[in-house]
Amino acid sequence: MTDPTISPIADSMLVEPATSLRGRIRMPGDKSISHRVLMLAALAEGESVIGGLSDGDDVASTLAIIEALGVRVDSEVNLSGEWVHHIFGGDLSPAASDLDVGNSGTGMRLLAGMLAGLPFSSVLDGDASIRRRPMDRVLNPLRKMGASIVSRNADSASGAGMAPLVINGGGLRGIEYHLPVASAQVKGSVLFAGLLADGPTTVVERWPTRTHTEELMTAIGIDIERSKVGGLDRISVSPGRPDPFDHDVAGDPSQAAFWAVGASIVPGSNVVIENVYSGPERSGFVAVLARMGADVTHDEATGDLLVRSPPSGALEGTTVRADEIPGLVDEVPVLAVAAACAEGKTVFEGVGELRIKESDRLAAIESELGRMGAEVRAEGDCLVVWGRSGRGFCGASVDAHRDHRIAMSCAIAALVADGPTTINGWESVSTSYPTFADHRASLMATEIEN
């Protein structure tokens, strides 16, 4: 699925400070939705037509996996120059070799749910980072449903299960599962398994998380019930494969957040970010930036996110409460960049989950923004940033920790540095946002129109 219009990704990136960010950019398709849409299309018997898929490596891995399971995928570029994928699903069969999710935790956890329900054996694996990430959070509920899953890489001390996973699928029973962590990946994994179980499956969540799985399933006609009982959200799915469907994936808000912060910290900026998904539990960063004094609005009619430099000139520190975190969990690194440019202290509470993302993001933010002169400390479950309003960052040589969001957050900080910044390990951005550098160049090149 290599797009010839995307520039090759270098392994390091030199970012010069910006005088302003101006212009319009269109976001790539949402990564979370793209994984789910591909899996639903793989289960549906017949042809589904998908537009706007994420062009990152993570989603390419999920696409390659459904092909390895026997699904035919025809891809074409339409008259508007956009990719359209025709997915001929329904007839899934064992793959000839191990299935490789690459760097994608979402792909790994969601696919584990689907494969647990399919009546054959699969081995699900990924890169070195995936092999270190905890999988018990999906193995526990899937085993309760009757799945036979063996970790070939259990932690020798704790026994915790990690990839590769050997999944002997089929014979699942529906269960009621209370999520022990606020994780949309776990919810999604159990609901996908529920589609292939012998009775209804209910996930109960104490903290609302991204709703893509249930939204998409409902949109394509799967029987999903949502209710609130005793303050807890209950999401129930009945077994059954979806019918084929057409879907256009909206733009990724997590990628838009980079430019929302960029335009809020680079003076004289005025950016329109087109086609941004604004569903529940994804727009938390907009509310936090607005609370910090940013001029950011989501135009519901067009889906565009409009961002200008704040009228007051500077952002203000804030407290981001633990209950807000699931709605902006991927945006904490770049919000920390905004906080470092704000007046006063910002505290992100209850962000322990960031330690088990593509990198230990709390350690990575502390060390790399620290190299750029920011005062940031990870204290227990919290991240504390002491803002240096008006002073920006120092140009430095930083490391991406093999994590796309750390690489791109440093690139946004570099826009307000006092000199050039080199980001080593830049190639990690290809997992989610291969056109980031092109978008940066276009926003820095646009002439100021009054």
Ligand code: S3P
């Ligand atoms: C995702 C959920 C979040 C997020 C990840 C994508 C999803 O992870 O960090 O990038 O698509 O469901 P958790 O479920 O671990 O919170």
